[in-house]
Amino acid sequence: MPSNSSAQDGNSSQQNQFNSNGNTEPHQCAVSDQITDCVALTNVATLGAGPGYAALQSMLGQTQSQNILMANMVSAQKQNAMIGMTTMTQSILQLINRRNH
Template sequence: MPSAPPEQDGKKSQHHPASHPEDDHQCSVSDQITDSVAQTNVATMGAGPGFAALQSMMGQAQSQNILMANMVSAQKQNAMIGMTTMTQSILQMMKRRS
């Protein structure tokens, strides 16, 4: 009795004829290669936002550095003005007594 053909329901047939040796040829790829390609792609895709955040943080750090330098300079100038004012006040007080 002849065998019935496999059912055609949109799925691949599970029937593998042994007469086609090219169908049995499979190309296997090493897991190391696929892992390295996946890691490279993820690293490349993840680098953009990381570099953008780094640039933003570097800009903020440089701005704060300039701000602190200006604050130190202003404090130094105020101290010099204060010492000069005190010296001039003492000289004027000493002149009045004599």
């Protein structure tokens, strides 16, 4: 008997797909406004994310380049300071070792 009732449920759902006029054209399925809004917002968010990601990648590349530039500037400043100290030390040693005439 339970299989018979499920068959009747299937038949009733199939009968709901037909127009009340008796035509065999199926009803058009109504879509909820919430689903439509959700899909529209998802599509807009996807379209809007592309330029944002491109700008982010550009800024990230620029930041990394500036970090490397600053690191190179600090390294060059340190090397120049060492060369300056070495040159000053050598110059003072030459002045001290020079014979006074």
